[in-house]
Amino acid sequence: MSCCGPEIDPEKAGPGRPANANDVVCCGSDCECESTLQAGDLDGKSRPWITGVLTAAAGTVPAVATRPSWTDRLGTWKVRWGFGRSTYAIPPGLYAIGAPGADAPVLVTANFKMSFDRVRWAMEGRSAWLLVLDTKGINVWCAAGKGNFGTDELVRRIEATRLGEIVSHRQLILPQLGAPGVAAHLVTKLTKFQVMFGPVRAEDLPAFLDAGLKATPEMRLIRFPLKERLILTPVELTGVFRHPIGLAFLGLWALKLLGLRFIPLDGLAFLGAILIGTVLVQILLPWVPGRAFALKGWILGAIWAIAVCALRGFPGASLGGWLAALSYVLILPALSAFLAMNFTGSSTFTSLSGVVKEMKYSVPAMIASAGLGIVALVAGFFV
């Protein structure tokens, strides 16, 4: 007879939750039952970042690797290029970094795998508990804004993992960017756990911990340096071509290049406008004039439109040339402006009120500009 009692539905077993009905921790040799958790897997799915299983007061807890593997790197790369972003998640619950005991710190993060990866890699060589909230696979800051990385989910997860039985202290360390969703004083009221907001960046966790849970002002500031703006551009760029309109553009351009010369599409001009609105504005963000992102996109787009006209010999002497030049200058900057405006959601400093105001002026302007440009373009066919 199994020492562990009746088998539990593997769906219900998981990190921090007992693997069997009798609350007995299955430790191996003197027990006939098998833990539902084996090193390397979780809920039956193979997860190479699990290195083992820890036994804790309230069940078994998966121990996680603290160094990136090639599968981690590949996964991160794919997500950065826009593939599988909405499913790059791990099961929520409690995990172990290193060999945490009852007095080890408790770090909290989201179940978006990149958030989880950042924390465990930052904690190389250290021990801690890692409480992963169910944010539906979304990163800490976005989830906090939506309320998923929130007070309710944190309280739920503390109870579900029986954290109070696993640690002897009553302190949680949350990422600072979780604050829009988590009311520290309410969590304490509901769970007796104190919430300390740690640094913005996981990389600062060791310094934060070593300083006795003290953050420097720099650790509390979000910055948006070139490197971080650049890393967001692949998903902006591929986003255009993952949209039906972007795909149609590629299709038409391909057909034209393959011989259908009558297709009136200047593919290079449009590609340039797309690159400006999804990559160049992002790189040059602090240096392009204008506070509104749409204006920055428009300015760089206008420069490109003029350059393309020069390249194509417009306006030249004919009416047709003037109409063509007009259409370039009215359509291309509007496209770059639109794409640049869509970067507001990926930036770190745009307010909702500001975006509302920006859109109030730029959306009608972009529509009018593109509309007039199309009129000029069509008129050009009849000249």
Add this chain to the structure above:
Amino acid sequence: MPLRYLENVVTLAYDPEKCTGCGMCVAVCPHAVFVMEGKKAAITDKDLCMECGACLRNCPFEAISVRPGVGCAYALMMSQLKGREISSGD
């Protein structure tokens, strides 16, 4: 150079009368909009505020008000077009 967005638009408001000096707003703001001045908090530069709502959420004394939201043009546009609230992940 700190990146700046549109000025004089944010809905952030702060009532020093209600402030007890707990320092939570200073700890949670990712743009250092708040700073401790003596026993109370003070606003450094209101235009640095991005209306994330972290301060609103963590002031137990309701000294801060702001209309929290995500400064995302794409989400706003989609909400208009689809007639419902849209946010990241939709």
